[in-house]
Amino acid sequence: MPATVLQDISSFLSTYPLTSLATFLLLVSLSYIIYQTTLHPLAKFPGPIICALSDSYKLWITATDRVPEAMIALHAQYGDIVRFGPNDLHFNQPEAIEGIYKRGWQKGDFYLGFDQKTPGLFSERNEAIHGKRKRMFGNNFTPTAIRSYESIVDGQYAILRRRLDRFAESGETFDLRKYITYCIVDILGELAFSEAFGNQQDEDPKKIPRVSEALWSCCIAGSMPSMAGVFEWLKDNLPQSAEVAELLEGRNVIFRLASTNIEKRSKKLNLDERPDMLGRIIAASEEGTGTKLTQEQIMAEAITLVVGGTHTTGNTLHVLFANLSRNEEYLKRCIKEIDERLPELAPSQPCYDITGLEEKLDFVKVCIKENFRKDPVGTFNMPRTVPDPGATIAGVQIPAGTQTSMNIHAFHHNPSVWGSDHDVFNPDRWYEKRTEELSHLVIPYSVGKRSCVGQNLANANILKMTTTLLRCYEFEFVNKDEPMVVVSHGDSDLRTPVLVKVKRRGPVYVG
């Protein structure tokens, strides 16, 4: 370049520094926009322009509790594959289940929003470490382990039965959601820590671990992974508004709960006494090396149990009762089937045994499946990273490093799979030949290596609770005409109360 031109440029820059800076920024921005929308390896995939440029859209829909609805709208507008972040593709067709989740790929950058200093089984992104951990204490969740927990679990059902018998006596109206939650959380406390959290006694909603809020804060951070570290810093250093403080208190309550219980449990570890989950985690050692988990790692696993094992099962039951209450015909068919196929519980029996229960029922199970289809509890996108050298998903070549995900709720509401009545709770759809073949597409627990380890336990409790409550009590659903409001706050959360009055249908529980 001739010296005079350089001189002219330099004198322009010194005369008009602000104009020069603005021009520079404009050129950089234009180049970025042109690259992201035309030259980037994902540029050929459809989606809103804002999504090609930044993660702000993901952040916005997560912060405003609208992830599944937004994904449904994007797929309706752009088709089965949508670019919804600069490096993110979202899929909504059946073939993508196999294509993304059954290949053992690493969990995506989204999980950077969850604790990565000492990740637990859920948030661990290193697949080799994850595999070792799962082998160390995955036996906590086998069907045999679930059966071995039965007598412990039944003790908590006994407390629930006594409480509902008292409600039957008094004729009061109460919110069934709360009592299901108290019981499910205390069951987890018993199984994980050999100590119920006392929620059934205290009946104080403030003491319930704030799992949704805790998950929500992680999902917000994870929706903009490049900023996850900054979110972490802000959390510790910014003056907090009342809302943020409350949100973080949700996490802190869970931390305190876990750490108190670890301390207690470590002091009286005798595995022969009683096989609780935390005891097994503390005692477990890595195959080959014999290494045990550190205190922080045990803490991470304890938190995972509380977060994974309480609100998920509780909310599934809340929406099940809400759906049944709004569809009286199905409710009556469930009761009829339970009455015909299960014996009346003896006065000293708090609940049905899980062994053999599943085989005796049909319509009740179909209702549970339809409930999982219509209102699955995991509502955040669950990305996996495409490994080198790239891969084919649903017949389309995807570059390595791409964050690929599905949203279980959005997929369960894909009209081309489930029909135009996908929003309707219709268990009878499972008796139609076409839908029957779609059973494997109901994926509330996700699929593949990173699917839910707690599904046997959750299924056992869902079936025990449903059959026991419907056999022992007649429910009058007081607000069944109110629309059901379910919010995706990290995971889904039924906000409408399930207000009921109960009458006993059998003897008082005397156990």
Ligand code: HEM
């Ligand atoms: C209805 C109840 C439940 C539902 C719908 C559910 C759903 C899920 C889903 C969708 C995942 C995969 C998440 C992802 O890929 O990011 C998952 C993972 C997990 N869940 Fe559950 N869950 C339930 C109950 C439970 C229970 C009762 C426990 C334990 C006590 C539990 C513990 C876990 C753990 C530890 C993981 C991580 C597994 C891994 O990465 O290997 N969940 N769950």
